[in-house]
Amino acid sequence: MSNESTQTPATPLPYGMPISLHQARLVMQAAEEEATRHHWPMVIAIVDSAGHLVMLHRMDQAQHGSIRLAQQKAETAINFRRSSKAFQDLLASAGEGLRVLSMEGVSAVEGGELLMSEGKIIGAIGVSGMLPVEDTQVAQAGVEAVVLVQ
Amino acid sequence: MSNESTQTPATPLPYGMPISLHQARLVMQAAEEEATRHHWPMVIAIVDSAGHLVMLHRMDQAQHGSIRLAQQKAETAINFRRSSKAFQDLLASAGEGLRVLSMEGVSAVEGGELLMSEGKIIGAIGVSGMLPVEDTQVAQAGVEAVVLVQ
Amino acid sequence: MSNESTQTPATPLPYGMPISLHQARLVMQAAEEEATRHHWPMVIAIVDSAGHLVMLHRMDQAQHGSIRLAQQKAETAINFRRSSKAFQDLLASAGEGLRVLSMEGVSAVEGGELLMSEGKIIGAIGVSGMLPVEDTQVAQAGVEAVVLVQ
Amino acid sequence: MSNESTQTPATPLPYGMPISLHQARLVMQAAEEEATRHHWPMVIAIVDSAGHLVMLHRMDQAQHGSIRLAQQKAETAINFRRSSKAFQDLLASAGEGLRVLSMEGVSAVEGGELLMSEGKIIGAIGVSGMLPVEDTQVAQAGVEAVVLVQ
Numbered sequence: 029m030s031n032e033s034t035q036t037p038a039t040p041l042p043y044g045m046p047i048s049l050h051q052a053r054l055v056m057q058a059a060e061e062e063a064t065r066h067h068w069p070m071v072i073a074i075v076d077s078a079g080h081l082v083m084l085h086r087m088d089q090a091q092h093g094s095i096r097l098a099q100q101k102a103e104t105a106i107n108f109r110r111s112s113k114a115f116q117d118l119l120a121s122a123g124e125g126l127r128v129l130s131m132e133g134v135s136a137v138e139g140g141e142l143l144m145s146e147g148k149i150i151g152a153i154g155v156s157g158m159l160p161v162e163d164t165q166v167a168q169a170g171v172e173a174v175v176l177v178q
Numbered sequence: 179m180s181n182e183s184t185q186t187p188a189t190p191l192p193y194g195m196p197i198s199l200h201q202a203r204l205v206m207q208a209a210e211e212e213a214t215r216h217h218w219p220m221v222i223a224i225v226d227s228a229g230h231l232v233m234l235h236r237m238d239q240a241q242h243g244s245i246r247l248a249q250q251k252a253e254t255a256i257n258f259r260r261s262s263k264a265f266q267d268l269l270a271s272a273g274e275g276l277r278v279l280s281m282e283g284v285s286a287v288e289g290g291e292l293l294m295s296e297g298k299i300i301g302a303i304g305v306s307g308m309l310p311v312e313d314t315q316v317a318q319a320g321v322e323a324v325v326l327v328q
Numbered sequence: 329m330s331n332e333s334t335q336t337p338a339t340p341l342p343y344g345m346p347i348s349l350h351q352a353r354l355v356m357q358a359a360e361e362e363a364t365r366h367h368w369p370m371v372i373a374i375v376d377s378a379g380h381l382v383m384l385h386r387m388d389q390a391q392h393g394s395i396r397l398a399q400q401k402a403e404t405a406i407n408f409r410r411s412s413k414a415f416q417d418l419l420a421s422a423g424e425g426l427r428v429l430s431m432e433g434v435s436a437v438e439g440g441e442l443l444m445s446e447g448k449i450i451g452a453i454g455v456s457g458m459l460p461v462e463d464t465q466v467a468q469a470g471v472e473a474v475v476l477v478q
Numbered sequence: 479m480s481n482e483s484t485q486t487p488a489t490p491l492p493y494g495m496p497i498s499l500h501q502a503r504l505v506m507q508a509a510e511e512e513a514t515r516h517h518w519p520m521v522i523a524i525v526d527s528a529g530h531l532v533m534l535h536r537m538d539q540a541q542h543g544s545i546r547l548a549q550q551k552a553e554t555a556i557n558f559r560r561s562s563k564a565f566q567d568l569l570a571s572a573g574e575g576l577r578v579l580s581m582e583g584v585s586a587v588e589g590g591e592l593l594m595s596e597g598k599i600i601g602a603i604g605v606s607g608m609l610p611v612e613d614t615q616v617a618q619a620g621v622e623a624v625v626l627v628q
Contacts, residue, residue, distance in 0.1 A: 040219060040308075042239055049538050078378030079242055081545050084534040088499050095531050107243030124270045127310075129279050130286040132246055198388050231395050234384040238348050245381050340519060340608075342539055379542055407543030424570045427610075429579050430586040432546055 041109050044148025046076030051174060052083045055143060055153060058173030060085060062166045063157075070157030070166060071098040077149050079106045087157070094156035101140030101163075102154030103133065109149060112140030113164065139163030143174045150174070191259050194298025196226035201324060202233045205293060205303060208323030210235060212316045213307075220307030220316060221248040224293070227300050229256045237307070244306035251290030251313075252304030253283060259299060262290030263314065289313030293324045300324070341409050344448025346376030351474060352383045355443060355453060358473030360385060362466045363455075370457030370466060371398040374443070377450050379406045387457070394456035401440030401463075402454030403433065409449060412440030413464065439463030443474045450474070491559050494598025496526035501624060502533045505593060505603060508623030510535060512616045513607075520607030520616060521548040524593070527600050529556045537607070544606035551590030551613075552604030553583060559599060562590030563614065589613030593624045600624070 047055075052074045063070045064087075071094040074083045086095060104112045115136040118125040128136050138160045143151040153170040155163040197205075202224045213220045214237075221244040224233045236245060254262045265286040268275040278286050288310045293301040303320040305313040347355075352374045363370045364387075371394040374383045386395060404412045415436040418425040428436050438460045443451040453470040455463040497505075502524045513520045514537075521544040524533045536545060554562045565586040568575040578586050588610045593601040603620040605613040 040239065040241065049535065078380065080378065080536070080542055081534060082536045084531060085499065086530070086532045092528075092530055104243075107241060109241050122272070124266060126269050126272075126276070126279070127266050127286040130265070130269070130284060131243075132250060132285075133243070199385065228392075230386070230392055231384060232386045234381060235349065236380070236382045242380055340539065340541065404543075407541060409541050422572070424566060426569045426572075426576070426579070427566050427586040430565070430569070430584060431543075432550060432585075433543070 041142070041144075042148050043077045044145065044150050046078060046080070047074065047082060047143060047151035047174070049082065051145075051150070055170040055173045056083055056085055059153065059155065059166050059170035060087070062169035063087060063155075066162070068158045068162060068166065070155055070163070071095050072166065072170070073098040073102045073154045074143070074151055074170070075099070075102045075106050075154075076151045077106065079103055082151065090157045097135065097137070097156040098139075098154040100133070100135040100154065101137060101156060102152045103140075104135045105140035105142050105152035105154065106149070107133070109142065111138070111142065112136065112154070113138035116160070137163075139167055141167045141171050143171060145174060191292070191294075192298050193227045193259075194295065194300050196228060196230070197224065197232060197293060197301035197324070199232065201300070205320040205323045206233055206235060209303065209305065209316050209320035210237070212319035213237060213305075216312070218308045218312060218316065220305055220313070221245050222316065222320070223248040223252045223304045224320070225249070225252045225256050225302050225304075227256065229253055232301065240307045247285065247287070247306040248289070248304040250283065250285040250304065251287060251306060252302040253290075254285045255290035255292050255302035255304065256299070257283070259292065261288070261292065262286065262304070263288035266310075287313075289317050291317045291321050293321060295324060341442070341444070342448050343377045344445065344450050346378060346380070347374065347382060347443060347451035347474070349382065351445075351450070355470040355473045356383055356385055359453065359455065359466050359470035360387070362469035363387060363457075366462070368458045368462060368466065370455055370463070371395050372466065372470070373398040373402045373454045374470070375399070375402045375406050375452050375454075377406065377448075379403055382451065390457045397435065397437070397456040398439075398454040400433070400435040400454065401437060401456060402452045403440075404435045405440040405442050405452035405454065406449070407433070409442065411438065411442065412436065412454070413438035416460070437463075439467050441467040441471050443471060445474060491592070491594075492598050493527045494595065494600050496528060496530070497524065497532060497593060497601035497624070499532065501600070505620040505623045506533055506535055509603065509605065509616050509620035510537070512619035513537060513605075516612070518608045518612060518616065520605055520613070521545050522616065522620070523548040523552045523604045524620070525549070525552045525556050525602050525604075527556065529553055532601065540607045547585065547587070547606040548589070548604040550583065550585040550604065551587060551606060552602045553590075554585045555590035555592050555602035555604065556599070557583070559592070561588065561592065562586065562604070563588035566610070587613075589617055591617040591621050593621060595624060
């Protein structure tokens with residue numbers, strides 16, 4: 029069951045228009061607020077539906093490695109139309125799942141989530157800096173903000 | 179038995195002449211028809227016997243990550259004279275099989291297959307976009323088309 | 329005057345929807361016919377409005393280096409919304425124009441042209457394999473084909 | 479005189495504390511306002527005194543190539559403690575100035591400026607998307623904003 033969720037769905041989600049700077053601001057604001065509330069020094073990156081970077085904010089004292097990792101998580105989500113957690117789960121299942129490690133550019137660390145609008149992918153958010161589950165929590169705050177825009 | 183298939187055979191398959199554009203068209207057409215029949219948005223790449231890209235088609239709404247991955251699968255097949263599935267199986271066996279992950283550029287994801295003509299390798303096809311087993315199915319359609327050319 | 333054409337226009341051309349596989353086929357066919365008519369062994373690459381590779385064909389006996397160069401020309405055109413010839417001209421003017429050589433990924437070789445539809449950029453075509461002016465001639469055949477689609 | 483400005487000064491400017499997210503916001507806001515006033519679709523990047531990316535905003539319809547170029551300009555400024563225009567001038571002087579092209583990662587395109595506070599370098603801003611002189615104009619708006627913070 030969890031295995032299914034880590035594979036390409038029968039009907040892939042369609043790519044839509046690229047997220048606008050205005051929409052990205054709302055997503056970023058919600059994610060930053062969630063991080064700030066917990067005093068988590070994080071890097072938050074937003075890419076558009078083509079995978080191009082639209083916005084990146086690094087909070088004071090965020091670890092250097094998170095600058096690249098936040099982008100990699102967002103790129104993984106947009107490039108394969110699923111959360112980076114899907115790859116984390118697949119990898120954790122071992123066996124054939126280990127093949128994830130041979131896929132160039134894929135981050136198998138949770139914290140990368142798709143940004144959807146009207147059933148289409150408009151971008152993705154990637155968060156890095158704390159525990160993976162906390163990264164996801166902040167990313168999720170961003171995901172929910174883009175829903176409210178519509 | 180499955181272990182044997184993942185290792186270099188005693189008598190390696192010989193590299194032959196590079197696949198021609200004409201032959202590549204027939205391979206691509208067969209693979210595209212198989213993908214279209216199932217409404218699978220895929221990327222299909224064909225490299226010649228030297229590993230150079232000869233043809234690449236990306237279907238509408240194929241995931242971005244498959245552009246690189248389809249090429250990587252074809253390159254893996256041609257560079258090591260075996261299907262990329264051989265590396266997937268080897269990796270899944272764990273233990274020493276994990277060494278696959280240390281091999282630069284190798285994709286251990288099925289969907290990369292050799293294109294043979296008169297007992298020689300003329301190229302390879304790599305397919306990405308859906309479930310690995312479906313990627314192989316489309317690649318196989320291409321493999322069979324090149325056989326018919328002869 | 330020629331200097332102006334090599335700089336970002338006051339009102340940049342807008343990026344539109346990505347070129348479809350169907351449209352790319354028509355562009356490729358026209359470009360290939362032009363190359364074949366002259367017996368020019370070339371590589372022809374088409375990227376979409378985001379810069380992602382949609383189609384690549386390498387003709388028999390095209391030089392290996394052209395596989396990457398054709399893509400680089402198309403990427404240059406789409407990434408900077410102008411033909412790669414604009415950078416070639418700017419570079420040839422020397423002085424400050426030399427800065428082109430410091431721009432990562434830019435190909436200052438003609439043969440990369442934008443594909444426009446209804447006033448918007450839907451992709452770009454890059455051609456490599458013969459004299460730069462001949463590369464442009466083949467690219468132009470592709471450019472005109474996409475106009476006819478509309 | 480212009481030659482002096484392109485060389486390392488006798489007493490190099492000292493690196494100071496990294497720019498804070500709060501300060502970066504003020505710099506970004508001023509730069510964005512300048513760009514928006516002119517309807518210029520740009521990418522604006524801010525790095526800290528160590529060269530790490532702190533903030534990046536891409537305006538709608540900015541050219542794709544500017545995402546990397548804006549960062550490259552900021553990195554050039556911070557890595558060599560001078561504006562990227564210093565390298566552009568040096569390169570334009572030809573002769574020995576051509577050596578700029580052999581320096582890895584250096585962008586010899588104006589639009590990258592240092593952000594100073596109390597006589598120390600706290601970061602740099604890089605802008606790309608329009609004419610180089612316009613890129614500088616927007617970067618300068620950001621430079622002046624950080625001065626006001628103090």
